[in-house]
Amino acid sequence: MKLAVVGGGSTYTPELIDGFARLREELPVTEIALIDPDESRRELVAGVSRRMLAHAGHPARVVATSSVAEGVAGARAVLFQLRVGGQAAREVDETLPLECGCVGQETTGAGGLAKALRTVPVVLELAETVRRHAPDAWIVDFTNPVGIVTRALLDAGHRAIGLCNVAIGVQRRFAARLGVDPARLSLGHVGLNHLTWVRSVHLDGADVLPSILAEHAEELADGLGLRAGLLRRLGVIPSYYLRYFYAHDAVVREQRAKPSRAAEVAAMEARLLKMYADPAVVEKPELLGERGGAFYSEAAVALIASLLGDRGDTQIVNLRNRGTLPFLGDEAVIEAPARITASGAEPLPVPPVEPLFAGLIANVSAYETLALDAALHGGADRVRDALLAHPLIGQDEIAERLTGLLLEAGRAHLPWAVR
Structure with missing residues (x-):
């Protein structure tokens, strides 16, 4: 079984390799193609990946290439984990919105739109190469913003499912x-990518969320950067991305007072790449746990194994709404439990969503539709409309100013923005 990883030079990749090595019975991989245009990173990551597999006694071979066509040919599944513009572009995504008093985050708000604008066209081009050279392969998208990118892939007719590590992280913790x-726990997880709420935690069929909140609300709230009283009142556990909405102004003050996450990650990546270059490194470095993407490998292995093995189990993925949330169109992409078979992902019914959450979901889903339109067709007016629709922006003068700033900063990746 061959798998391909587009963006294989990412410092995330050893997390995947570690999962492939540990879960070999679940997903018997024989070849892993790491595809990346950056030769230096690609070879460093391929080297440590080979050592990790050998150390674990795993027989799979690792092939490193810059050719997408060569890398995906014959693959049964292709993982997308790319970052167009690298950490330098992320730094802009996280700092530029702060000039307008808006949250600076790479997937949420103006930063997320900037990332979508430069990412969607690249992903669609890559997906067309997959369609030509591996027409039966499943595309598993881990590329942010996952909801918008997955919608773009599905709208273009690709065999694609979006994946995020937030839900599996909550379940494992x-x-x-x-x-x-963990197999005994199931989450009532619903919303959009990076905009979700856990409304139940079933242990052997019994909901233990009320007792978790009663006993651990303070600790949970502290980890989310929210007030414990909010969690108790809502009776749910929001994704940590909800802090950008529920504590917007506090987040902006914090972000202005400290280095960006992009700067932290860039420094971390430099350290990781030095480790990967060390021939003595044969296991996933502990530092990788601070990079983000915890449990990504388990989520990816489980999803691919179910798609290729027709297991019919339940996993939380990004997929078409298809009536699951009646206040959204069928074509919207949501993040929710689904039954995974060889035919793909089929959303499972969820209890009616409370108006407090449904309103925000509908608002952000509408923004995502406009953001995708801007990414596909370009134009300052489309960008401005998307910004105006976003609940974290929503003001004409700010949307106008941000449009100019985003297009000026993104010219290298947005040919249509060059005047």
């Missing part, structure tokens, strides 16, 4: 807290 096997 709760399982560890309760001292149980």
